[in-house]
Amino acid sequence: xxxxxxxxxxxxxxxxxxxxxxxxxxxxxxxxxxxxxxxxxxxxxxxxxxxxxxxxxxxxxxxxxxxxxxxxxxxxxxxxxxxxxxxxxxxxxxxxxxxxxxxxxxxxxxxxxxxxxxxxxxxxxxxxxxxxxxxxxxxxxxxxxxxxxxxxxxxxxxxxxxxxxxxxxxxxxxxxxxxxxxxxxxxxxxxxxxxxxxxxxxxxxxxxxxxxxxxxxxxxxxxxxxxxxxxxxxxxxxxxxxxxxxxxxxxxxxxxxxxxxxxxxxxxxxxxxxxxxxxxxxxxxxxxxxxxxxxxxxxxxxxxxxxxxxxxxxxxxxxxxxxxxxxxxxxxxxxxxxxxxxxxxxxxxxxxxxxxxxxxxxxxxxxxxxxxxxxxxxxxxxxxxxxxxxxxxxxxxxxxxxxxxxxxxxxxxxxxxxxxxxxxxxxxxxxxxxxxxxxxxxxxxxxxxxxxxxxxxxxxxxxxxxxxxxxxxxxxxxxxxxxxx
Amino acid sequence: xxxxxxxxxxxxxxxxxxxxxxxxxxxxxxxxxxxxxxxxxxxxxxxxxxxxxxxxxxxxxxxxxxxxxxxxxxxxxxxxxxxxxxxxxxxxxxxxxxxxxxxxxxxxxxxxxxxxxxxxxxxxxxxxxxxxxxxxxxxxxxxxxxxxxxxxxxxxxxxxxxxxxxxxxxxxxxxxxxxxxxxxxxxxxxxxxxxxxxxxxxxxxxxxxxxxxxxxxxxxxxxxxxxxxxxxxxxxxxxxxxxxxxxxxxxxxxxxxxxxxxxxxxxxxxxxxxxxxxxxxxxxxxxxxxxxxxxxxxxxxxxxxxxxxxxxxxxxxxxxxxxxxxxxxxxxxxxxxxxxxxxxxxxxxxxxxxxxxxxxxxxxxxxxxxxxxxxxxxxxxxxxxxxxxxxxxxxxxxxxxxxxxxxxxxxxxxxxxxxxxxxxxxxxxxxxxxxxxxxxxxxxxxxxxxxxxxxxxxxxxxxxxxxxxxxxxxxxxxxxxxxxx
Numbered sequence: 001x002x003x004x005x006x007x008x009x010x011x012x013x014x015x016x017x018x019x020x021x022x023x024x025x026x027x028x029x030x031x032x033x034x035x036x037x038x039x040x041x042x043x044x045x046x047x048x049x050x051x052x053x054x055x056x057x058x059x060x061x062x063x064x065x066x067x068x069x070x071x072x073x074x075x076x077x078x079x080x081x082x083x084x085x086x087x088x089x090x091x092x093x094x095x096x097x098x099x100x101x102x103x104x105x106x107x108x109x110x111x112x113x114x115x116x117x118x119x120x121x122x123x124x125x126x127x128x129x130x131x132x133x134x135x136x137x138x139x140x141x142x143x144x145x146x147x148x149x150x151x152x153x154x155x156x157x158x159x160x161x162x163x164x165x166x167x168x169x170x171x172x173x174x175x176x177x178x179x180x181x182x183x184x185x186x187x188x189x190x191x192x193x194x195x196x197x198x199x200x201x202x203x204x205x206x207x208x209x210x211x212x213x214x215x216x217x218x219x220x221x222x223x224x225x226x227x228x229x230x231x232x233x234x235x236x237x238x239x240x241x242x243x244x245x246x247x248x249x250x251x252x253x254x255x256x257x258x259x260x261x262x263x264x265x266x267x268x269x270x271x272x273x274x275x276x277x278x279x280x281x282x283x284x285x286x287x288x289x290x291x292x293x294x295x296x297x298x299x300x301x302x303x304x305x306x307x308x309x310x311x312x313x314x315x316x317x318x319x320x321x322x323x324x325x326x327x328x329x330x331x332x333x334x335x336x337x338x339x340x341x342x343x344x345x346x347x348x349x350x351x352x353x354x355x356x357x358x359x360x361x362x363x364x365x366x367x368x369x370x371x372x373x374x375x376x377x378x379x380x381x382x383x384x385x386x387x388x389x390x391x392x393x394x395x396x397x398x399x400x401x402x403x404x405x406x407x408x409x410x411x412x413x414x415x416x417x418x419x420x421x422x423x424x425x426x427x428x429x430x431x432x433x434x435x436x437x438x439x440x441x442x443x444x445x446x447x448x449x450x451x452x453x454x455x456x457x458x459x460x461x462x463x464x465x466x467x468x469x470x471x472x473x474x475x476x477x478x479x480x481x482x483x484x485x
Numbered sequence: 486x487x488x489x490x491x492x493x494x495x496x497x498x499x500x501x502x503x504x505x506x507x508x509x510x511x512x513x514x515x516x517x518x519x520x521x522x523x524x525x526x527x528x529x530x531x532x533x534x535x536x537x538x539x540x541x542x543x544x545x546x547x548x549x550x551x552x553x554x555x556x557x558x559x560x561x562x563x564x565x566x567x568x569x570x571x572x573x574x575x576x577x578x579x580x581x582x583x584x585x586x587x588x589x590x591x592x593x594x595x596x597x598x599x600x601x602x603x604x605x606x607x608x609x610x611x612x613x614x615x616x617x618x619x620x621x622x623x624x625x626x627x628x629x630x631x632x633x634x635x636x637x638x639x640x641x642x643x644x645x646x647x648x649x650x651x652x653x654x655x656x657x658x659x660x661x662x663x664x665x666x667x668x669x670x671x672x673x674x675x676x677x678x679x680x681x682x683x684x685x686x687x688x689x690x691x692x693x694x695x696x697x698x699x700x701x702x703x704x705x706x707x708x709x710x711x712x713x714x715x716x717x718x719x720x721x722x723x724x725x726x727x728x729x730x731x732x733x734x735x736x737x738x739x740x741x742x743x744x745x746x747x748x749x750x751x752x753x754x755x756x757x758x759x760x761x762x763x764x765x766x767x768x769x770x771x772x773x774x775x776x777x778x779x780x781x782x783x784x785x786x787x788x789x790x791x792x793x794x795x796x797x798x799x800x801x802x803x804x805x806x807x808x809x810x811x812x813x814x815x816x817x818x819x820x821x822x823x824x825x826x827x828x829x830x831x832x833x834x835x836x837x838x839x840x841x842x843x844x845x846x847x848x849x850x851x852x853x854x855x856x857x858x859x860x861x862x863x864x865x866x867x868x869x870x871x872x873x874x875x876x877x878x879x880x881x882x883x884x885x886x887x888x889x890x891x892x893x894x895x896x897x898x899x900x901x902x903x904x905x906x907x908x909x910x911x912x913x914x915x916x917x918x919x920x921x922x923x924x925x926x927x928x929x930x931x932x933x934x935x936x937x938x939x940x941x942x943x944x945x946x947x948x949x950x951x952x953x954x955x956x957x958x959x960x961x962x963x964x965x966x967x968x969x970x
Binding site: 206 | 936944
């Protein structure tokens with residue numbers, strides 16, 4: 001960044017003051033209005049996609065095609081959120097008309113709707129410089145819900161962040177959003193101070209367990225605790241059942257492709273593969289891994305962290321193939337162990353390695369997998385490869401569904417579709433808030449709280465809960481979900 | 486309690502072990518099955534209502550009619566929760582079929598549903614020995630969601646708690662629920678130990694700010710933090726606009742009736758009334774308050790705490806009418822101040838007094854109310870009395886809706902209807918989790934987390950997300966909310 005502070009960064013105090021001032025206008029703006037803001041941001045980013053991708057290439061070393069695809073995904077996410085905001089069922093409107101004969105005593109007229117929490121601190125990630133950064137999913141869902149956003153940029157892509165921020169601000173201004181709807185901040189200290197500030201009503205974060213835990217502790221330790229939605233770490237275990245061995249080559253190459261994709265820098269990277277013990281399989285894997293071309297990690301700090309983690313992995317497990325770090329970047333590493341050895345250090349097995357490394361755990365008896373799955377910490381994903389009638393499949397899937405946000409059958413966890421049914425979350429340490437998601441339209445639910453109106457005259461009610469239903473949205477009327485007329 | 490430990494209390498370790506063992510069976514039981522358990526509990530309590538009410542009268546000093554009504558409310562709540570569990574829209578099922586042309590790249594088949602979190606610690610309250618105790622709303626929604634419950638009884642009604650627990654256990658056993666579905670514990674130490682235990686996946690609490698904060702800090706401070714839903718303290722301010730003065734006598738008697746109801750021991754008791762400054766009004770209030778008969782508080786500890794709080798109130802504000810504490814119980818107290826004085830000690834004004842006391846704050850200019858409302862801490866309720874066309878009404882209601890879980894027009898906050906549109910919650914310190922409610926069917930949402938299934942064959946999917954929709958519930962199919970066929 002240049003020495004001159006960019007116009008996107010008004011300074012922390014100004015950012016918080018403006019956000020607090022904008023909060024009511026955002027919260028009470030009609031859903032269609034807020035949807036138009038999200039679409040304006042999407043249009044602006046699409047119009048500048050080439051410029052943004054070029055900037056991102058310089059700062060993140062990620063390939064052009066991947067980045068162009070990520071811009072598309074990001075603007076799609078903004079538009080899908082806009083559609084959901086307008087559709088309105090996420091507001092969970094319930095209208096219970098007065099009922100003198102209600103079993104617990106005369107019921108007043110009650111109308112419930114979800115309202116925006118207020119200004120949200122969003123902390124951007126490094127590995128998705130668009131989809132989980134300045135105009136990413138957290139920003140889309142907070143703005144869509146009606147919350148001003150104060151966004152802490154990631155130091156890995158400062159110029160891209162600033163340029164994206166400029167485009168977001170221009171789009172918002174052009175679309176008529178109030179000043180204070182969006183601002184960037186850039187230091188870790190400012191992010192912590194923001195999260196301590198009573199004007200900030202929630203936090204969202206994607207990053208490391210250590211960083212996320214520190215911010216979670218600040219949010220929970222406030223005199224007035226606020227929700228903090230952190231997406232932290234996950235090893236995304238894959239369980240290969242004996243019935244999958246008929247497709248052994250396809251399975252193994254799928255696995256190597258998934259864990260080395262994007263230099264292993266995905267939060268959904270499969271970091272552990274459980275498979276029937278077999279030297280032949282390890283030999284085949286060694287060959288596959290050896291064929292993966294070197295690729296450059298996001299930045300030197302990540303390369304350094306990964307090198308340190310590799311040293312730990314080498315001490316814990318048997319190397320199958322040791323990667324290298326040269327001019328052209330990293331080549332992947334693979335380790336192996338047995339389920340008996342792994343049970344002696346499950347903490348070590350379930351600690352994420354951010355980069356192209358994974359561990360193959362050989363087992364003899366599929367029943368061991370179920371026992372081990374019960375001890376899994378929270379995961380973003382868990383994957384099973386096998387046949388539908390494999391005797392261990394039903395129980396294993398059931399256990400995994402209680403430990404992971406997404407359970408995958410005969411596929412790979414990398415690749416997170418942006419759609420209504422997506423769940424990107426899970427128990428600790430995958431996230432700090434297992435009851436929510438950070439991807440998909442239901443991510444809106446993180447930034448709203450219910451409010452009920454009792455006997456309030458129609459003219460004084462928010463539009464969403466009026467009998468006349470001017471927003472044309474779903475309402476639960478006297479207990480029954482009712483589509484707009 | 487007798488010296489012999491009651492059969493409802495197997496000891497903490499046994500309770501946790503059994504709950505953990507029952508968790509999968511509960512989580513995977515069909516909604517209709519879990520609904521039948523809730524109805525069985527309701528039937529059993531109704532069948533023993535007289536006995537329970539008699540026990541409660543001995544232990545809580547509350548009048549017979551109130552207690553009988555509370556049993557009815559409690560069993561209604563269990564049955565309403567059962568109905569909601571079966572209706573199934575709360576599972577938020579979303580089915581997105583595979584789509585090779587999805588804008589962000591080929592979409593796999595994805596199916597999302599909410600799953601039970603696992604064993605829940607519920608900490609019972611003293612002031613509602615049925616509705617917020619052993620078989621109260623937290624128990625109903627946790628069991629309905631599919632979570633085993635370990636319930637810490639309130640020391641204010643130990644025999645009633647144990648008897649209620651016996652009936653709950655008998656009903657669950659008779660209805661075929663697994664062992665470990667429900668257990669009581671009784672010490673504060675056990676409650677804290679349970680909340681620290683990795684087998685407990687969430688906490689729910691109704692009680693004091695101090696007690697709730699201590700438990701919240703334990704839940705948030707765990708190596709694996711879990712959600713903690715505490716309902717703590719609220720002063721439930723009432724704003725009387727000048728336009729309401731035409732109905733002055735009705736308003737004032739309504740206020741006195743509400744804040745002295747149940748010896749002022751409701752969490753929704755109006756503890757502060759803002760009204761146009763008027764000596765005549767204070768005189769009228771003094772007379773109304775003087776006419777309220779003495780009534781006995783729940784127990785001596787509460788009486789003692791209230792006496793201490795009264796001394797603080799007397800130092801802060803002008804007494805309008807000072808109550809007494811005699812053989813027959815407490816008579817109510819009322820204090821007065823002006824908005825200017827109140828602004829010097831808003832913390833003092835917004836601190837709850839648990840018992841029959843309230844503060845009248847005189848104002849000169851209605852615009853002052855809006856400014857003050859912006860500084861309100863989180864509240865369970867906020868109430869406005871006035872005419873629909875009062876110029877200050879729209880802005881005041883808007884501000885209050887951002888600070889309170891329920892906004893009431895020309896009514897009183899005491900009396901919480903159990904119905905879909907109820908919201909019983911609010912920002913800190915009204916609750917520790919503003920995005921949820923503890924009353925009404927949507928309270929289920931606290932104890933479930935989303936899980937998505939990717940490309941999982943129909944036969945291995947949970948019933949809720951199958952195309953054949955065997956549960957006959959609402960599903961969002963390819964983005965569209967769809968009723969059961």
